[in-house]
Amino acid sequence: MENSNGYNLAVVGATGAVGQKIVQLLEKKDLPINDLKLLSSERSAGKKIVFKNREITVEAAEPDSFEAVDIALFSAGGSISKRLAPEAVKRGTVVVDNTSAYRMDDDVPLVVPEVNEDDIKKHNGIIANPNCSTIQMVAALKPLHEAYGLSRIIVSTYQAVSGAGNSANEELKNQSKQFLNNEEMTAELLPVKGDKKHYPIAFNALPQIDVFQENGYTFEEMKMINESKKILHLPELPVSATCVRLPFFQSHAESVYVDVDKDGLSASDLQDVLRNAEGVIVEDDPANQVYPTPLSAMNKEEVFVGRIRKDMDHDNGFHLWIVSDNLIKGAAWNTIQIAERLIENKWL
Amino acid sequence: MENSNGYNLAVVGATGAVGQKIVQLLEKKDLPINDLKLLSSERSAGKKIVFKNREITVEAAEPDSFEAVDIALFSAGGSISKRLAPEAVKRGTVVVDNTSAYRMDDDVPLVVPEVNEDDIKKHNGIIANPNCSTIQMVAALKPLHEAYGLSRIIVSTYQAVSGAGNSANEELKNQSKQFLNNEEMTAELLPVKGDKKHYPIAFNALPQIDVFQENGYTFEEMKMINESKKILHLPELPVSATCVRLPFFQSHAESVYVDVDKDGLSASDLQDVLRNAEGVIVEDDPANQVYPTPLSAMNKEEVFVGRIRKDMDHDNGFHLWIVSDNLIKGAAWNTIQIAERLIENKWL
Structure with missing residues (x-):
């Protein structure tokens, strides 16, 4: 789904402690982003977040939110990941999940890029971000x-x-x-x-x-x-x-x-x-x-x-x-690093 | 120097964090105290502290302060202990020292009463209170x-x-x-x-x-x-x-x-x-x-x-x-416990 302008990214839990840091870091970094979708719970939907001089309205996350999304960075709690990550994968999205929902699953790579980057390529749609500590x-x-x-x-x-x-x-x-x-x-x-x-x-x-x-x-x-x-x-x-x-x-x-x-x-x-x-x-x-x-x-x-x-x-x-x-290396930055390596190595 | 009314005690560093706790605990406990002398630096001398409904004026600690003192509880820093503990011992006072000045000296017992009470009796005038941690x-x-x-x-x-x-x-x-x-x-x-x-x-x-x-x-x-x-x-x-x-x-x-x-x-x-x-x-x-x-x-x-x-x-x-x-078991209370055991076991 990559187009000439780059990849479509989604951040799930964009208004949370880690989600905010992810958006801030994406702004600083050079990921080839075509479209950025900011998703949240019903409660936080409607908020507006400025990203690279453009105002993005936060939308409530639902299964169809992931249509045409290449990479989704999940950071909205384990139950949201359990419910929506499979829906995203079903729609062709690769999920980088920052919750504990899938970390110990045998078919889910658990990755710190400096440590085990190569594990990323074994993914079946979900890559887990480890616990901060x-x-x-x-x-x-x-x-x-x-x-x-x-x-x-x-x-x-x-x-x-x-x-x-x-x-x-x-x-x-x-x-x-x-x-x-x-x-x-x-x-x-x-x-x-x-x-x-x-x-x-x-x-x-x-x-x-x-x-x-x-x-x-x-x-x-x-x-x-x-x-x-x-x-x-x-x-x-x-x-x-x-x-x-x-x-x-x-x-x-x-x-x-x-x-x-x-x-x-x-x-x-x-x-x-x-x-x-x-x-x-x-x-x-x-x-x-x-x-x-x-x-x-x-x-x-x-x-x-x-x-x-x-x-x-x-x-x-x-x-x-x-x-x-x-919140940075322990969460947002490690998540973005995984997305970077997915893109650089063409492991999507 | 014990008289029928009990022992003469001195607290050195009575206005400090640990000294204050020592005075408070002595008030709650049943040590047979005849006279309580509160000693400090020149700077804090003159302050008044209420002990068992009696106002005691804090005095500047000097060698002669220890005349007729049975037990002195030192908690005013290592340099004060180095200078005044030997003066107290010279005057027949038993010193319980809450600084690190003498702790590792071979002829100074280092005591936590629940652990090594018997070491107290080997003292030569000074018993060291260990570090809080x-x-x-x-x-x-x-x-x-x-x-x-x-x-x-x-x-x-x-x-x-x-x-x-x-x-x-x-x-x-x-x-x-x-x-x-x-x-x-x-x-x-x-x-x-x-x-x-x-x-x-x-x-x-x-x-x-x-x-x-x-x-x-x-x-x-x-x-x-x-x-x-x-x-x-x-x-x-x-x-x-x-x-x-x-x-x-x-x-x-x-x-x-x-x-x-x-x-x-x-x-x-x-x-x-x-x-x-x-x-x-x-x-x-x-x-x-x-x-x-x-x-x-x-x-x-x-x-x-x-x-x-x-x-x-x-x-x-x-x-x-x-x-x-x-400040309590890590300092004031352990110090008082040592004094208690000195008295109870007649190890002065």
Whole structure:
């Protein structure tokens, strides 16, 4: 369906936290776009968004919205993807899905372009974008795996509220104001909108992201564990995760322990590998207090790594501090990168 | 120097973040106090503090302040302890020191009463109170070591700003207001007052607590590593730490991975051990979203443990989420507990 002017794209969930970032990034980037369709729920339909000096009216997403659409970027929640992605595929659209709906399906590639670009070509109409906390971790660890082999990952996360959407940002703002005014904080959303209890996130830390599974791990933790193994093509790699929501708006940070397969390495060996890695920026100079933080990584496309140091007791063990914007590389930018590679490689 | 009315106590640094908590807790507790002397820097001298319906004027601490003092609780920074603790000891005072000045000295016991109370009696005039992040970790892990043996600890911390004193609380408040008013944030204190650069902590995370060492670890991380081994009497135990400052006021949280020495254990085995441990409260019911948080632990004396779960790949590996008030159990309460045990056991 490509015409001389390029491809027809659709963004599903265009008014959400990630959808907004996708539209902003598409404006900055050079994808060959013929037509851009912005889709949303009935509730947000009718809103107008300016894209490259042109006003686009947001339309309610329905099956026929995907007629003549080449690539649809879905970011409107798992249930919307479950309902509409198959309808889009039926109409010849290739879907890049930013929800967890299809990520672990055997016939759906789960892709971080710097890590496993080639998996894109195996798609059957749907390519899944991994969970934000997974993307930045595997982007930083894949180069280490290629250089030395990885035999274990233990991660503790420090995650921004925007992973739970724009309304979580509002909740953090409101609670912060309430606390600073000595008022009681009202908690109605976090840790999980649909869960039974809600706790304040302002000036607090919540060791629950997404719902708990039978095994005592949260779904967020299981996503990190299972998705990392799938993306890295290492189904037997031991991965463990503890995921924690914190009171900042954008960018996730991760304290990551890894065992590598090679003896006698130093922290500077790992730094050298990461300095040459695509999409990764090393910010690691303790003597000058250089390390990434959520604020320093905000609105940037790369994955930032600092605090790279050797474990003091285990020759094969290393610690890293990995930070990236959860809405950009963790969502919008990775989604657009997949669309770019689909187009560049003619894998539609 | 005990008389029939009890012991003469002094609090050094009585107007600071921890000193204030010490005075508040002494008011609630039943220590046999004859006289309470409140000491501070020249700058804070003259302030009046009400203690058990009696107004006490804060005095500037000097060597002669310790004449006739039985126990002095020091919490005014390492340089004050270095200067005045020996003067107090010279005058027959037993010092419980809440700074890092003497913690690693071979002839100074480093004590968490629930863990190594008996070490108190080996004192030569000074007993050291461990670092806040160390105290809560070893309080939760000692019972597991006794039951099963510990062979490895990897911890990532989530630490409150009050660990850097009252002025850090003010900085977090001011920056939060600035951010919410769309003003630029002014950073003058954190991560470390005396270090070269300062970064905003509000709506951010700083992977630096205390200054960096030659080896790339921060002094806070080295404190956790070295102090844990000393308190647990396990000099060979592999311990690794990543310490992160976060935008909340009180209570530290820790994501802790441990290897135990026994095979085939379940998470509920560990929960049972911790439910029977002194000073530890298990808050761990994922189905009902029960877990501790910095806000839920605030102003409480116990160490709270939740998210206890088995590693999915390593039979001996377990993950825990340990939370406690850094100013209470992490500082003021542990200090007072040491004084209590000194008195009860007649170890003065």
